[in-house]
Amino acid sequence: MRTVILRSSDGADHIVSSEAASLSRTVQSLLEELEAKEGEESPLIVPLPNVCDCTLRKVLQYCIQHTEPGTNLTGRIHVSETRRRDLEVWDRNYMLVSTDELYHLVMAAHYLNVPGLLELCCEGIANLIRGKSPQHVRQHFGLVNNFEKAEEEDIRRTNLWALVDEKELAKK
């Protein structure tokens, strides 16, 4: 198994197997280019200027976990039921990070093009939004209410149909 060195924006090097690194499509295409240029003998160093060390380490944890024996690169098609369940638990624990870290992970997953991780992060952010009132969402994510007063009331009224509880309350 060939190893590659992934260099983060702050110059930290991470040695990983090419299999794990290839989970990122961006890295995979870079590797192909480098291999063509430098041949198979020399060590391959892939610079990743858009990913900081801390985030890269986290991304690599995901890649290594998801390339362990029994998993395949794309879809976990051949994964056994037990292994799949273990991975789900691992993913859940992996997502126990701060909101800031989650944003960085999403950006990194997007830049590195790791579909599984991107999906997982999107779901993680969606979980943070789910079940919250507009005020809570604003508070949690630091969003600024840029509606005018009348506009806000209008939007609130148009969205009543979807919010069953509020609508029932309004009826009462």
Added chain:
Amino acid sequence: MITSPDQGLSNIACNLLSLPEHILSEILKHIDIDGLSALAQTCRVFFHLAGSPSLWQQCPYYRHRSEDLLSLAARLCLSRALHLPPQAFRIDDDMGRSLKFPVAIPLFNLRRLLCSPHVDEFSDRAASAITDQIGRASWRRAQNRDASLWPADIFLFVRSDRFSMRFALRASTATHVMLLDLHRFRWPTRACAEEARAEYLLNRKVQESPLLAKGALPAMKTDHMWAFFDIYCTKPSTKANDQVSKPKVTMLAHVQGLKDVVATRDSLQKAAKQLVALLGWTNMNLHTAYDNVERWLGPVEELCLQVGSKDVELLLHLRRIKRVLRVSAKLVVKDVVPGQDSLCRNRIAQKRLCLPNYGCEHGCILRRGGPLS
């Protein structure tokens, strides 16, 4: 792995709105309707992102117990047709002004969304566009493999009325409403379906059309409804059928506290059959159909009244079915076969419908929004 000392996250400011728009859209795909509605109220960016029609196509109907299913269906199919978020529409049940066009959708509130004050113009164009879509229904049904609802599934005619659009209902909408109401009243129940042959049949059909089991209107295509009534409204001609249908009706009667099980079964079966017949309603006199349905639903209504206040909901449900049918029955429309003299036939249909008129060069009268489909 070579590790460097933890230098922490990069100092680049990162918040939810700093994420690219397509990632935000990806995030919104994981959020349910409540979440989308809440998010739409937070700021302008999310108001526009959460309003994307693609996020609202698989809207489950059964969570909206308090909203009229018909309004909901109208909302969703308009969203699909006009590429606007479904919550933007205000559906008015306006039978006072026109029984032929009982559903009115005012468009005043879309001014901001459309960034144009000329909603009358939009209304005119949208009516033409939807009429066109309804006209091309057969071609689209052949092409369309997804389970979403199209305007032609619900509406028969659309016309613009200054700042609003008015819709005439398709007669088969009554079937949708009744079918969903029956589902809503848990008839036939899962417990019933578990019995004997019915379970096998149901499972088989459900596998073929998984959305049917969830009671989602978008999946209620004509074949599904036929399959449904095949199973649950079997003709009581053989003993075997009676054995299958009896427990279901008994359960319904038990749930609703009805005494006369046989009458309940017969009435519901006949009503359902009649409503199904409305699906292929070409050349059918809807007045007769309505009279029949009313006659058959009558005994159930009487039973409800006898039982007392406990069954007010069932009674209301029956009355709603009847109301929809009454509206449909006003549309005594027969399909006009397209041919050489289609314009003149349109004229005949026009007279029957008493629709708003437009003169044409042939001296015939054409319906606004295009020829009859």
